[in-house]
Amino acid sequence: MLEGTGHDASMRIAEFELERYFARWEFAVRHLLCASDVEGWAMGELLDHADDEAAALWHDLRLGYTETPGHPLLRREIASLYATATPDDVQVLSGAEEGILALVNVLVGPGDHVIVTWPGYQSLYEVARACGAEVTLHELREAAAWAIDIDVLRAQITPRTRLIVINAPHNPTGMLPDRPAFDAVVAIAAEAGAYLLVDEVYRYLEFDAADRLPAGVDSGSHVISLGVMSKSFAMAGLRIGWLASRDRALLARVSAFRDYTTICASAPSEILALIALRARDIVLGRSQALVARNVATLDALFERWPGALSWVRPRGGSIGFPRLRADLDIDAFAADLVEAEGVLLLPGTRFGHPGNHFRIGFGRTDLDEAVAGLERQLVRAER
Numbered sequence: 001m002l003e004g005t006g007h008d009a010s011m012r013i014a015e016f017e018l019e020r021y022f023a024r025w026e027f028a029v030r031h032l033l034c035a036s037d038v039e040g041w042a043m044g045e046l047l048d049h050a051d052d053e054a055a056a057l058w059h060d061l062r063l064g065y066t067e068t069p070g071h072p073l074l075r076r077e078i079a080s081l082y083a084t085a086t087p088d089d090v091q092v093l094s095g096a097e098e099g100i101l102a103l104v105n106v107l108v109g110p111g112d113h114v115i116v117t118w119p120g121y122q123s124l125y126e127v128a129r130a131c132g133a134e135v136t137l138h139e140l141r142e143a144a145a146w147a148i149d150i151d152v153l154r155a156q157i158t159p160r161t162r163l164i165v166i167n168a169p170h171n172p173t174g175m176l177p178d179r180p181a182f183d184a185v186v187a188i189a190a191e192a193g194a195y196l197l198v199d200e201v202y203r204y205l206e207f208d209a210a211d212r213l214p215a216g217v218d219s220g221s222h223v224i225s226l227g228v229m230s231k232s233f234a235m236a237g238l239r240i241g242w243l244a245s246r247d248r249a250l251l252a253r254v255s256a257f258r259d260y261t262t263i264c265a266s267a268p269s270e271i272l273a274l275i276a277l278r279a280r281d282i283v284l285g286r287s288q289a290l291v292a293r294n295v296a297t298l299d300a301l302f303e304r305w306p307g308a309l310s311w312v313r314p315r316g317g318s319i320g321f322p323r324l325r326a327d328l329d330i331d332a333f334a335a336d337l338v339e340a341e342g343v344l345l346l347p348g349t350r351f352g353h354p355g356n357h358f359r360i361g362f363g364r365t366d367l368d369e370a371v372a373g374l375e376r377q378l379v380r381a382e383r
């Protein structure tokens with residue numbers, strides 16, 4: 001490590017601040033009040049939902065390598081999530097993270113320009129930087145309810161813009177563009193001759209289903225959807241994600257890139273993902289109910305602490321980005337909270353965000369206990 005720089009000269013990419021933070025704390029605390037995933041399913045409960053075909057696939061599964069594009073039945077199930085995609089438009093990957101790594105590597109390099117919303121999930125812009133592309137961060141501002149600024153986005157386009165990346169519902173703010181804004185982003189990318197990657201890992205967690213946007217893959221051959229089992233489907237441990245795109249040549253290049261990462265997905269995980277997607281009404285219903293219940297709990301929390309906490313209420317997803325009272329330092333507050341109560345928040349500084357914000361997660365079943373600990377800490381901080 002180069003002292004004081006946070007930069008390890010042996011790495012070709014900057015450290016992933018958020019993941020390093022989770023590596024330190026995730027399994028050391030009692031309550032993760034900043035997790036972005038929904039409480040994971042128990043294996044036995046999931047298997048209870050297998051239909052006869054999937055149950056047989058599970059029982060007879062051979063633990064060899066799997067097909068690099070993904071199990072054909074799984075690709076078919078993923079394609080059925082979309083209005084226009086076919087199984088050939090789907091590349092299964094090991095988590096959304098591998099999708100970001102592979103797609104950005106095959107799409108951009110030195111001389112290319114990439115625009116990414118920020119604050120955001122670091123790999124969405126860091127991988128492009130590591131590939132040698134010039135990255136422009138499109139800043140989302142609290143005063144604008146974290147919305148994408150269409151005029152600013154248009155002005156950020158250059159003749160070299162190769163890729164635009166958005167994430168909706170958004171990590172960490174819970175922002176969800178309205179339909180006109182989404183359509184405008186799709187059109188701006190088309191006019192620029194750029195690809196648009198839509199990170200849809202929180203799709204299906206819109207608080208009002210009427211706000212669900214069309215999927216990226218259904219919005220044009222230049223638009224790519226990124227999906228995963230980790231968030232709305234509540235199965236992060238499967239490490240199954242996917243890219244969906246009507247640009248088959250692009251997907252073929254992603255597949256070839258994968259020869260250098262994971263080669264193929266985990267065989268058991270593919271079958272478990274197939275079972276979950278076939279039972280998606282039940283799987284998503286559980287997540288949506290948990291999120292709705294927890295958001296009501298947080299609404300009450302914000303009402304009880306109007307001077308200390310405020311937020312732009314998310315419109316979807318399982319996370320939000322509230323702000324702590326200005327005279328309390330968020331890093332010190334989070335450190336005291338984890339020490340006293342074993343409750344983990346994620347300070348906005350981990351996103352490189354200068355405000356006094358923190359990420360709060362509302363997809364877990366222990367939210368009530370975690371919120372009680374947070375409130376005890378607020379009382380102590382007021383003294």
Ligand SMILES: Cc1ncc(COP(=O)(O)O)c(C=O)c1O
Nearest residue numbers: 036095096097121167171228230
């Ligand atoms: C916006 C976003 N994209 C991608 C990912 C990566 O998902 P996974 O860990 O399932 O690969 C995450 C995880 O937090 C995320 O929040």
